[in-house]
Amino acid sequence: xxxxxxxxxxxxxxxxxxxxxxxxxxxxxxxxxxxxxxxxxxxxxxxxxxxxxxxxxxxxxxxxxxxxxxxxxxxxxxxxxxxxxxxxxxxxxxxxxxxxxxxxxxxxxxxxxxxxxxxxxxxxxxxxxxxxxxxxxxxxxxxxxxxxxxxxxxxxxxxxxxxxxxxxxxxxxxxxxxxxxxxxxxxxxxxxxxxxxxxxxxxxxxxxxxxxxxxxxxxxxxxxxxxxxxxxxxxxxxxxxxxxxxxxxxxxxxxxxxxxxxxxxxxxxxxxxxxxxxxxxxxxxxxxxxxxxxxxxxxxxxxxxxxxxxxxxxxx
Amino acid sequence: xxxxxxxxxxxxxxxxxxxxxxxxxxxxxxxxxxxxxxxxxxxxxxxxxxxxxxxxxxxxxxxxxxxxxxxxxxxxxxxxxxxxxxxxxxxxxxxxxxxxxxxxxxxxxxxxxxxxxxxxxxxxxxxxxxxxxxxxxxxxxxxxxxxxxxxxxxxxx
Ligand SMILES: Nc1nc2c(ncn2[C@@H]2O[C@H](COP(=O)(O)OP(=O)(O)OP(=O)(O)O)[C@@H](O)[C@H]2O)c(=O)[nH]1
Ligand SMILES: [Mg+2]
Numbered sequence: 001x002x003x004x005x006x007x008x009x010x011x012x013x014x015x016x017x018x019x020x021x022x023x024x025x026x027x028x029x030x031x032x033x034x035x036x037x038x039x040x041x042x043x044x045x046x047x048x049x050x051x052x053x054x055x056x057x058x059x060x061x062x063x064x065x066x067x068x069x070x071x072x073x074x075x076x077x078x079x080x081x082x083x084x085x086x087x088x089x090x091x092x093x094x095x096x097x098x099x100x101x102x103x104x105x106x107x108x109x110x111x112x113x114x115x116x117x118x119x120x121x122x123x124x125x126x127x128x129x130x131x132x133x134x135x136x137x138x139x140x141x142x143x144x145x146x147x148x149x150x151x152x153x154x155x156x157x158x159x160x161x162x163x164x165x166x167x168x169x170x171x172x173x174x175x176x177x178x179x180x181x182x183x184x185x186x187x188x189x190x191x192x193x194x195x196x197x198x199x200x201x202x203x204x205x206x207x208x209x210x211x212x213x214x215x216x217x218x219x220x221x222x223x224x225x226x227x228x229x230x231x232x233x234x235x236x237x238x239x240x241x242x243x244x245x246x247x248x249x250x251x252x253x254x255x256x257x258x259x260x261x262x263x264x265x266x267x268x269x270x271x272x273x274x275x276x277x278x279x280x281x282x283x284x285x286x287x288x289x290x291x292x293x294x295x296x297x298x299x300x301x302x303x304x305x306x307x308x309x310x311x312x313x314x315x316x
Numbered sequence: 317x318x319x320x321x322x323x324x325x326x327x328x329x330x331x332x333x334x335x336x337x338x339x340x341x342x343x344x345x346x347x348x349x350x351x352x353x354x355x356x357x358x359x360x361x362x363x364x365x366x367x368x369x370x371x372x373x374x375x376x377x378x379x380x381x382x383x384x385x386x387x388x389x390x391x392x393x394x395x396x397x398x399x400x401x402x403x404x405x406x407x408x409x410x411x412x413x414x415x416x417x418x419x420x421x422x423x424x425x426x427x428x429x430x431x432x433x434x435x436x437x438x439x440x441x442x443x444x445x446x447x448x449x450x451x452x453x454x455x456x457x458x459x460x461x462x463x464x465x466x467x468x469x470x471x472x473x
Contacts, residue, residue: 001471016414019387023468027334033472092336093361099382100371107378113385117336117366 003033007040013078013140015112022114025131038131044138046256048080049246052146052158054184055168060194061147063229064168066102069145071235073109077142081106081113082132086149098147112136118149127270129161130263159187160262163255164245166190169208171200185211189222190241196226196233220248275311331469337461338366340388342379343395344403352446353394356453363454365461376406383411383419389461389468393440395425401434408438418467420460424453 001009001020009017024033053061062083069079081102087094096115099106106113116132129146136144148158159165167188191212193204208224223241227234249255279285286307292298339360341353353369360367368386370378383391391411393404404423411419422442423435432443442456 003472015381016384016416019384020468023335023387087336087366088361091362091364093364094336094366095357095361096366096368096386099368099386103370103378103382107381110381115366115368115386 003036007037010037010041010135010139011044018080018112018135018139019114021135022116022132025128025135026116027128034131038134041134041138044140045134046137048137048141048144049164049242049249050133050137050144050146050162051242052148052162052165053168054148054158054165054187055192055194056170059168059170060229061168062098062101064192064194064227065098065145065147066105067229067232067235068238069102069111069143070105070109071239072143073111075239078140079111079143079145080136080139080141081111081145081147082116082129082136083113083147084116084118084129084149087117112139127266130266133161160259163249164189164242166192168192168194169204170195171198171204185215189220189245190238191222191224192238193224193226194229197228197230201226220245272311279307279311331462331465332364336364336366337390337458337465338386338388339368339390339392339457339461340379340383340386341367341369341392341394342382342407343372344374344376344379344393344407352396356392356394359450359454360457363458365457376403376410379407380410380414384414384416388419389464390420390422390457392422392424392442392457394423398426400425400427401431404435404440405438408440418464418471420464422457422460424448 001017006017006021006024010021021037024031024037053065055061065081065083069081072079083096083098085094085096085098094117096117099113099115102113105111114132116129133144133146146158146162165187167184167190169191170193191208193201193208195201205224205226212222212224225234225237225241227238286303289298289303289307293300293303341357341360343353357367357369368382368388370382379391379393391407393400393407395403400423404421408421411421421438421440423440424442424444426445427435427443435441435443441460442453444453444456
């Protein structure tokens with residue numbers, strides 16, 4: 001498959017093309033193929049409600065996504081899913097287990113779902129996730145759902161990737177909830193207590209509401225919902241809240257500006273960083289500057305300024 | 317495809333430097349045995365592969381759709397109920413129908429010796445039975461993964 005047919009396929013929502021495009025951006029190194037694909041599909045992005053689902057391991061994120069995506073699909077929306085798993089720091093391999101919990105809901109409806117291994121990039125989400133979301137968005141999705149590695153601090157990054165962060169917690173997390181809450185309470189737009197069939201659900205909801213009440217009021221009122229993801233209890237409320245959230249986002253034309261700036265900054269940072277790496281790679285890199293330094297005809301700061309100028313200008 | 321080409325590709329580890337080999341472990345059809353496949357899943361992961369196991373994938377269509385969504389290098393099929401000649405064939409046919417030439421098919425399970433040549437002809441290699449050393453299986457899957465990855469990369473331009 002060449003780039004032309006991949007781009008055309010994405011425009012038509014063809015799963016094979018979408019999938020191939022994702023494989024190309026998946027490597028974490030931005031190459032010419034990635035640049036070309038993104039530049040050609042970018043005008044098609046921005047129509048999807050991008051929803052991040054995060055929370056501690058085993059809390060029921062994947063089960064929730066399976067059920068939610070099925071219901072959204074049945075109400076006429078086109079849904080795509082990206083699930084990020086941790087890879088083993090030792091072998092580099094990984095068991096991408098999120099799919100098992102949603103397979104049934106997906107395959108009967110033909111919903112696109114991709115598992116991504118998070119390859120050792122600290123901070124959780126691999127850089128490529130931004131581009132994967134763009135591809136799914138451009139392919140005509142009304143909703144893109146992203147499941148992220150449930151590991152506390154690492155999840156905070158999801159805030160920059162999505163429109164709406166759903167934080168999933170559960171009853172009986174006890175002290176754990178306190179620890180988890182530290183970072184996660186600030187990033188949630190919707191809070192869910194999953195497994196309300198278990199004891200302690202009411203208390204957990206109350207606890208979260210109390211914590212939220214302590215932080216200053218925002219324009220968006222953060223709801224706390226109880227769900228049973230095994231039998232679907234509470235899901236009608238979730239659908240309603242998601243509609244309200246989308247109305248809220250659509251009513252604010254500058255909603256994404258902050259994130260666009262963050263992404264732009266990340267790209268500039270990464271590009272410059274890799275140019276720095278490239279420039280200094282060779283054994284004889286900057287040999288003239290080095291002799292200038294040992295001859296004392298220049299000083300490190302002035303030399304660095306000159307090099308920075310060159311690195312900045314390269315490729316323009 | 318000669319055995320020599322396989323092993324040559326298997327040595328080309330740089331193919332997987334940016335992105336590890338990705339394998340879908342599938343047990344199409346209604347076949348209740350989960351244990352064996354989970355052992356394989358763990359061994360593949362420890363060998364550095366990205367492993368997708370989707371639970372029961374009842375139909376060959378679902379196997380192939382999942383393989384497309386995940387863009388795997390290898391579909392590893394396992395069956396213990398003797399239905400391989402029909403089910404494996406259906407998977408191979410579907411892959412071909414969709415015009416996919418860069419995903420390798422590997423088989424395993426209780427497969428009688430006399431069926432193996434026919435499976436090989438469909439492009440389903442390996443076909444190892446119970447008791448095969450894990451290393452043999454992993455080496456073979458890696459070889460077939462390298463073969464698929466090479467085709468994926470050369471198809472880009
Ligand atoms: N009782 C009960 N069990 C649930 C509920 N939702 C999910 N589960 C179970 O919780 C377990 C974990 O579910 P997953 O969906 O895999 O959880 P997860 O948060 O995606 O897990 P990781 O991706 O590993 O972090 C499974 O056994 C589910 O069946 C629920 O509402 N009630
Ligand atoms: Mg999960």
